[in-house]
Amino acid sequence: MVAMIGDPHHDFPAELYRRNGHQMAETIPPHCPNGHRFGPGQVLVTWRPCLCTPGHTGHRSWRCQRCDEDLIWPACTRNSSIAHWDGARIHLAGPAS
Numbered sequence: 001m002v003a004m005i006g007d008p009h010h011d012f013p014a015e016l017y018r019r020n021g022h023q024m025a026e027t028i029p030p031h032c033p034n035g036h037r038f039g040p041g042q043v044l045v046t047w048r049p050c051l052c053t054p055g056h057t058g059h060r061s062w063r064c065q066r067c068d069e070d071l072i073w074p075a076c077t078r079n080s081s082i083a084h085w086d087g088a089r090i091h092l093a094g095p096a097s
Ligand SMILES: [Zn+2]
Pocket: 032, 033, 034, 035, 036, 064, 065, 066, 067, 068, 069
């Protein structure tokens, strides 16, 4: 069973958390869109206000400190040029279709 928890600041889903002992830890993508591994001090977690998706007020954003590329969650329906992470896989930004 996965405990349901609330995020005090954002509408961040329980799927992106994992159990770490008795605490719930937020999961982060394993690496940036360019393959740089994310570790302590190598990723800046930010929030991008955006109203593209009903029910959400923005995107969780992970910025690589080596190449400055962002990964966001959930995918932005207004800007497909940003790579996104769905909690399991990284989806690289593609050309607008
Ligand atoms: Zn990078």
